[in-house]
Amino acid sequence: MSTNNIIGKKYEADYEISFEKIKEFVEVMGDKNPHYTDRDFVKSLDGGHPFAPPTFAAIYCQPALKNLYLDSQFSKLVPRLVHGEQEYNFGDPARAGDRIHTTAEVVKHFNKTNRSGKDNQVIEIMTTSTNQNDKLVCTATYRLIIRGE
Numbered sequence: 842m843s844t845n846n847i848i849g850k851k852y853e854a855d856y857e858i859s860f861e862k863i864k865e866f867v868e869v870m871g872d873k874n875p876h877y878t879d880r881d882f883v884k885s886l887d888g889g890h891p892f893a894p895p896t897f898a899a900i901y902c903q904p905a906l907k908n909l910y911l912d913s914q915f916s917k918l919v920p921r922l923v924h925g926e927q928e929y930n931f932g933d934p935a936r937a938g939d940r941i942h943t944t945a946e947v948v949k950h951f952n953k954t955n956r957s958g959k960d961n962q963v964i965e966i967m968t969t970s971t972n973q974n975d976k977l978v979c980t981a982t983y984r985l986i987i988r989g990e
Contacts, residue, residue: 854904
């Protein structure tokens with residue numbers, strides 16, 4: 842099955858960043874940065890809410906990507922899916938209390954032959970995440986590989 846039929850499709854989702862989710866995330870990462878975990882410290886800096894670390898983008902982008910995985914035209918390929926790479930570019934910092942809206946669009950498809958001669962399909966997905974004030978928070982590029990049969 843080819844991925845040609847999903848090129849140009851868009852998937853959207855919202856994610857509300859809670860202080861509790863940030864704390865859980867940084868705890869797993871072993872990050873003790875007070876910008877993420879100390880409400881009083883951050884409030885003393887600018888009166889705002891704690892920040893989400895940049896790597897938290899993987900969390901708030903995921904619901905839009907999940908909608909791609911659930912697409913009936915794509916879901917049949919998921920068992921052969923391998924994560925290729927991802928790249929993030931950041932705008933305004935994400936913070937506890939932000940409502941992030943992410944749009945994921947499948948923008949590119951190409952074939953690549955591996956060393957054993959099998960053709961793999963590579964798809965590229967671009968995401969754009971904005972906060973409740975329509976400020977750009979993050980763009981990302983994901984490259985996924987659909988292993989050849």
